[in-house]
Amino acid sequence: MSLQALQTAFGLLVSGSPATDAGQAAGLSDEEQQQLDGVAEQRGLATVRMLYQSWRLTKVLTLLPLTIEMLGDQAPVLLTEFWRHRPARGPYFVEECLALLHFIDERAGTFGASLRDVMAFERARLEMREAVSGGREHVSALVELDHDAAAVFRAARAGDASAELPAGPTTLRGDLWADGTERWAVVGAGATASL
Amino acid sequence: LVGVGLNYQPELREFIASAVEQLDYVEIVPDIAWTSTVRADGTRADDDEVVGFLDSIHEQLPLVAHSIGLSIGSAHRLREEHIAKIAEWNDRYDFQWHSDHIGYNVVLDASDNEYTVGVPLPVPLSTEMLHLIANRARWVTESIAKPFLLENNSAYVRLPNDEFSEAEFINLLCDRSGCGVLLDLHNIYVNSRNGIDDVGSFLAELDLANVVEIHLAGGLEYGDTYLDAHSGAVPDEVWAIARDVLPACRNLRGVTFELLGSWYKHLGEPALRVTLDRMHELYA
Numbered sequence: 001m002s003l004q005a006l007q008t009a010f011g012l013l014v015s016g017s018p019a020t021d022a023g024q025a026a027g028l029s030d031e032e033q034q035q036l037d038g039v040a041e042q043r044g045l046a047t048v049r050m051l052y053q054s055w056r057l058t059k060v061l062t063l064l065p066l067t068i069e070m071l072g073d074q075a076p077v078l079l080t081e082f083w084r085h086r087p088a089r090g091p092y093f094v095e096e097c098l099a100l101l102h103f104i105d106e107r108a109g110t111f112g113a114s115l116r117d118v119m120a121f122e123r124a125r126l127e128m129r130e131a132v133s134g135g136r137e138h139v140s141a142l143v144e145l146d147h148d149a150a151a152v153f154r155a156a157r158a159g160d161a162s163a164e165l166p167a168g169p170t171t172l173r174g175d176l177w178a179d180g181t182e183r184w185a186v187v188g189a190g191a192t193a194s195l
Numbered sequence: 196l197v198g199v200g201l202n203y204q205p206e207l208r209e210f211i212a213s214a215v216e217q218l219d220y221v222e223i224v225p226d227i228a229w230t231s232t233v234r235a236d237g238t239r240a241d242d243d244e245v246v247g248f249l250d251s252i253h254e255q256l257p258l259v260a261h262s263i264g265l266s267i268g269s270a271h272r273l274r275e276e277h278i279a280k281i282a283e284w285n286d287r288y289d290f291q292w293h294s295d296h297i298g299y300n301v302v303l304d305a306s307d308n309e310y311t312v313g314v315p316l317p318v319p320l321s322t323e324m325l326h327l328i329a330n331r332a333r334w335v336t337e338s339i340a341k342p343f344l345l346e347n348n349s350a351y352v353r354l355p356n357d358e359f360s361e362a363e364f365i366n367l368l369c370d371r372s373g374c375g376v377l378l379d380l381h382n383i384y385v386n387s388r389n390g391i392d393d394v395g396s397f398l399a400e401l402d403l404a405n406v407v408e409i410h411l412a413g414g415l416e417y418g419d420t421y422l423d424a425h426s427g428a429v430p431d432e433v434w435a436i437a438r439d440v441l442p443a444c445r446n447l448r449g450v451t452f453e454l455l456g457s458w459y460k461h462l463g464e465p466a467l468r469v470t471l472d473r474m475h476e477l478y479a
Contacts, residue, residue, distance in 0.1 A: 044351030092231030133230035
């Protein structure tokens with residue numbers, strides 16, 4: 001019996017694969033497959049799967065709140081598809097959220113025009129956060145938006161991805177310090193205005 | 196140290212700072228104070244904001260570590276970088292003891308890429324797994340000169356064909372490795388509620404002399420399942436188990452209340468203070 005193969009199959013089972021698929025992917029023997037089937041038959045598996053999905057969802061909602069709000073009903077569909085192709089690489093989710101943004105980006109043509117602006121903003125926040133956690137005392141970033149910033153954030157908070165927005169472009173400047181202080185401002189014609 | 200502790204959560208900072216006289220120690224999950232940045236030595240960088248708070252509270256109270264990232268039951272490897280980081284933090288905070296869970300949450304996918312499933316999965320209670328975990332636990336106890344405890348888990352599924360009961364497995368693990376037990380009473384209550392195990396038979400079989408710390412917590416109903424959600428008040432049944440068990444735990448050093456920070460508002464400060472008072476009374 002290979003403990004490692006069984007754990008690989010168990011992991012796949014928890015992340016949503018049917019027991020047969022999980023067993024085949026992990027190369028289980030007949031005896032090991034029977035063990036896995038024995039787990040799959042237990043009502044508690046639904047609970048473990050729910051806890052696994054909740055754990056991933058909580059991180060995404062925490063790190064990409066505006067993007068998820070803008071996606072609305074499309075969010076569960078996209079997340080399910082994304083998770084199917086990408087297991088959680090670790091307990092820290094910045095990398096996973098950056099990959100999710102890339103995944104959505106490839107499909108963004110089918111969503112509202114303001115989604116790309118919101119994603120650009122949240123991507124920059126993640127990258128700044130990564131830089132600070134890597135030891136930088138202070139980082140700043142410039143984000144180019146295609147629309148008026150205030151209108152974009154109003155639409156995002158309302159979850160209205162189809163809102164007609166005044167054209168930009170707008171440049172945002174973000175600053176993040178190691179103590180957690182974060183500031184964002186619109187950069188325009190020699191002056192800045194805090195958001 | 197013998198006393199009463201509370202787990203650290205960001206939402207509990209103000210409470211902890213105001214309740215120093217009611218607490219004998221603070222328990223931290225160090226993993227939540229580390230960031231996603233991996234340093235050159237393979238260990239995680241610190242979250243400076245959390246470290247700032249812990250530094251200040253450590254001037255007033257001892258700390259104990261209860262980590263979630265060791266994944267001691269992972270078949271493919273032991274996460275030595277995790278123990279290196281715990282050792283670094285032990286140098287900083289002089290932990291009274293440190294602990295993790297009997298289980299695993301890091302596995303390989305079918306292409307041999309490592310990933311995390313987030314929730315601790317149950318290990319097969321077999322001779323092979325006993326050997327694996329005991330060797331690793333012994334190595335941990337030799338690597339960090341502080342008591343190392345392993346916690347019984349809440350489990351919603353069991354692997355068929357176990358060779359040992361869970362209590363028997365834990366007794367053998369302690370005998371062979373020198374680790375102690377972090378006895379989570381809410382977990383055994385959860386397992387009993389969900390038909391996974393039985394409180395009475397588990398405790399009758401467990402060698403309570405190995406218990407160094409006890410966890411108390413609350414949970415919630417989710418459909419036809421009772422979850423170990425750390426979501427508020429300790430159920431009366433768990434208090435009763437605690438009163439029965441405590442006198443037999445002759446090497447006990449701490450009773451800790453686990454509360455998820457987001458549930459603090461629901462529980463409220465007065466109820467949290469009453470919970471801590473009741474925990475002190477357990478020692479009477």
